[in-house]
Structure formats: structure tokens, C-alpha cells
Amino acid sequence: VGDTTRDRIVEGLAESGTLSDLLKALQLSPSNPKLLSAYAHQMLLTGGVEEKTKRIATYRIAKARELGGDNAVVFYRSAQIEKMLNNQTDALKYIDRAIELDSANTEYSDFKESLLQSN
Numbered sequence: 837v838g839d840t841t842r843d844r845i846v847e848g849l850a851e852s853g854t855l856s857d858l859l860k861a862l863q864l865s866p867s868n869p870k871l872l873s874a875y876a877h878q879m880l881l882t883g884g885v886e887e888k889t890k891r892i893a894t895y896r897i898a899k900a901r902e903l904g905g906d907n908a909v910v911f912y913r914s915a916q917i918e919k920m921l922n923n924q925t926d927a928l929k930y931i932d933r934a935i936e937l938d939s940a941n942t943e944y945s946d947f948k949e950s951l952l953q954s955n
Contacts, residue, residue, distance in 0.1 A: 850874065855882050869904030873913035880920050891916060906941050908938035912947070919951060927951055 841940065842864055850859035850871055858875040865871060876896035881887040883900035897910075897917050904910035918927035931948045 837844055841881055846871070847890055853878065854925055855879065869900040869910050872900035872903065873910045877913045880917060885920055890921065894921075896905065908934045908941065908944070911937065912941075912944055915947065915951070924951065924954075 846861045846865045846868070849857040849864075852858075853874070855875070855878045858871060858878055862868070862871050862875055873896075876893040879889055879893045879896070897914050901914060907946070911930045915927045915929075915931035915934060918924075918930060918950045928948070928951055931944060931951060934941075935944045935948065
């Protein structure tokens with residue numbers, strides 16, 4: 837507690853994965869692309885794919901991609917979000933980019949396979 841750093845607090849909050857903890861983590865690290873992408877994804881999972889939620893989530897994931905550069909996790913979250921929004925083409929585009937950046941991650945390949953099977 838006395839020797840806890842901001843990064844450790846952010847990491848702990850992010851690991852919980854709840855919307856409220858992700859929001860707290862974002863307040864401590866507002867330009868963290870992984871947090872932005874996780875928050876956008878969790879917003880859609882929690883709030884559903886309603887118009888008001890979609891607008892905020894798509895803005896945040898676009899900002900995460902802008903800030904994240906070549907971050908495989910951000911592209912994976914982008915693919916998950918696009919799948920939730922029924923945008924198969926963009927979901928495949930983003931998962932392909934995630935696989936290109938981190939081909940060792942089998943979760944990405946599995947997700948791509950599920951996208952192709954649902955098409």
C-alpha cells in the first residue's frame with residue numbers, strides 16, 4: 837500500500853475487468869490504448885449494442901487504435917467489437933492485423949476461425 841505505484845494500481849484495476857474498475861484505471865492512465873480498448877469492449881458487453889453505447893464504444897476503440905500504433909491486443913479488441921456490431925469485414929481485418937503482430941497467440945487464431953465459421 838505504501839509502496840504501491842500508479843502503474844500497479846492501474847494494472848490491478850484493469851485485471852478485474854469490470855466496467856467501473858476499468859473507468860477508474862482510465863482516470864489514472866487516460867491515454868492507455870489497452871485500457872481504452874478493454875473499456876470499449878466491456879461497455880458493449882455490459883450495456884448492450886444500443887445506439888448510445890455503440891457511439892461511445894466505437895469512439896474509444898478508434899482512439900485506442902490511434903494511440904496504440906501496432907498493438908495486437910488493441911486490434912484483437914477491435915475485432916471483438918466489430919463482431920458484436922455485426923461488421924464481419926472489419927472484424928476480419930482487425931483480427932488479421934492482430935495475428936500479423938502476434939502470430940504466437942492462439943487466442944487470435946481461434947477467434948478468426950470462429951469468425952469464419954459464423955460467416
